[in-house]
Amino acid sequence: xxxxxxxxYLALKIDSEEVFSSREFMNAVWxxxxxxxxxxxxxxxxxxxxxxxxxxxxxxxxxxxKAVVTVRTAVASMTEIGGKPVAVHVLKVSGTLKALxxxxxxx
Amino acid sequence: xxxxxxxxHLRPNLKDSEQVRRMMRKASELGYRLISIPLPTxxxxxxxxxxxxxxxxxxxxxxxxxxxxxxxxxxxxxSLRRLRRKFEIIAVACKSKPVARQAAKDRRVDLxxxxxxxxxxRFFDKAEGxxxxxxxxxxxxxxxxxxxxxxxxxxxxxxxxxxEVAVAQSFHIPIILSSGVSSELLMRMPRELAALAxxxxxxxxxxxxxxxKNPVDIVKRNRGKLDPRFVAPGIRVVRxxxxxxxx
Numbered sequence: 188x189x190x191x192x193x194x195x196y197l198a199l200k201i202d203s204e205e206v207f208s209s210r211e212f213m214n215a216v217w218x219x220x221x222x223x224x225x226x227x228x229x230x231x232x233x234x235x236x237x238x239x240x241x242x243x244x245x246x247x248x249x250x251x252x253k254a255v256v257t258v259r260t261a262v263a264s265m266t267e268i269g270g271k272p273v274a275v276h277v278l279k280v281s282g283t284l285k286a287l288x289x290x291x292x293x294x
Numbered sequence: 295x296x297x298x299x300x301x302x303h304l305r306p307n308l309k310d311s312e313q314v315r316r317m318m319r320k321a322s323e324l325g326y327r328l329i330s331i332p333l334p335t336x337x338x339x340x341x342x343x344x345x346x347x348x349x350x351x352x353x354x355x356x357x358x359x360x361x362x363x364x365x366x367x368x369x370x371x372x373s374l375r376r377l378r379r380k381f382e383i384i385a386v387a388c389k390s391k392p393v394a395r396q397a398a399k400d401r402r403v404d405l406x407x408x409x410x411x412x413x414x415x416r417f418f419d420k421a422e423g424x425x426x427x428x429x430x431x432x433x434x435x436x437x438x439x440x441x442x443x444x445x446x447x448x449x450x451x452x453x454x455x456x457x458e459v460a461v462a463q464s465f466h467i468p469i470i471l472s473s474g475v476s477s478e479l480l481m482r483m484p485r486e487l488a489a490l491a492x493x494x495x496x497x498x499x500x501x502x503x504x505x506x507k508n509p510v511d512i513v514k515r516n517r518g519k520l521d522p523r524f525v526a527p528g529i530r531v532v533r534x535x536x537x538x539x540x541x
Binding site: 262263264266 | 436440442443478479481483484486487492
């Protein structure tokens with residue numbers, strides 16, 4: 188029996204005065220991954236938005252566990268969303284959503 | 295054991311004390327415990343003490359640093375003689391090959407840095423590596439250009455960095471990853487700097503050491519040497535004067 192895909196959940200904090208929609212945010216993340224790793228590299232990340240809070244400027248994205256460094260690098264290299272300057276920081280990384288939220292609560 | 299993360303190259307505008315304070319606070323929030331800001335040579339001691347106090351408020355350690363930009367190797371030697379005992383970190387911006395070679399072989403130099411955009415002046419080749427391996431110099435890589443550049447320039451920079459990192463690793467020269475930023479929005483967490491180093495083939499362990507162990511070791515070593523009790527490597531004054539008689 189083939190094993191299921193191992194995934195990682197990344198909690199992200201958007202450091203900016205502005206408010207962005209989830210679509211704007213994910214477009215910026217995808218653009219950053221594409222710029223650094225190309226379409227082939229981006230296709231291997233399995234990137235998906237799981238949770239997004241506009242007001243708290245907080246997001247959770249999911250990726251394949253082998254692509255954590257790729258996604259972390261792409262997210263770190265983001266300097267703007269829709270022409271507005273931002274910094275996006277990875278707060279926590281976890282294997283399950285439950286563990287991720289509990290790590291965030293205890294931090 | 296928990297790592298102590300360090301950013302040895304923050305570049306706030308020293309005239310804007312509010313910005314300096316904000317960047318120090320931000321560094322603390324991002325997880326750094328040691329920071330360094332390049333200072334001008336003529337900065338009075340009170341101002342340096344003021345920076346140390348601001349860092350103390352932000353709960354980060356501060357190391358004084360000077361960036362030398364000599365035109366000739368003679369000028370470099372002269373500056374090192376004058377400034378080595380005044381600053382905890384000495385970085386040399388290598389703008390010419392003779393300066394780069396002199397900086398690599400001089401044991402008073404801590405960090406070698408090269409212009410990020412002028413690719414012809416990145417002199418960190420095998421000869422430079424061999425000289426640096428026999429001294430105490432480390433290769434400093436600023437992450438800022440990787441964030442601000444795009445397209446062919448960034449591609450070329452990554453290619454140069456990949457070659458330099460390969461040379462540094464083959465000669466066991468420590469690599470230091472610094473931010474080199476002058477604005478808070480360009481500051482990144484230590485693990486993000488380490489992740490960005492994967493773009494030029496630095497493995498995870500080496501990248502984490504480049505933002506923790508390597509910079510902390512430089513500061514520890516130099517603080518030991520600047521201590522008035524230091525005589526020579528491995529020799530320290532333990533007691534002097536009347537203290538000797540008590541023992």
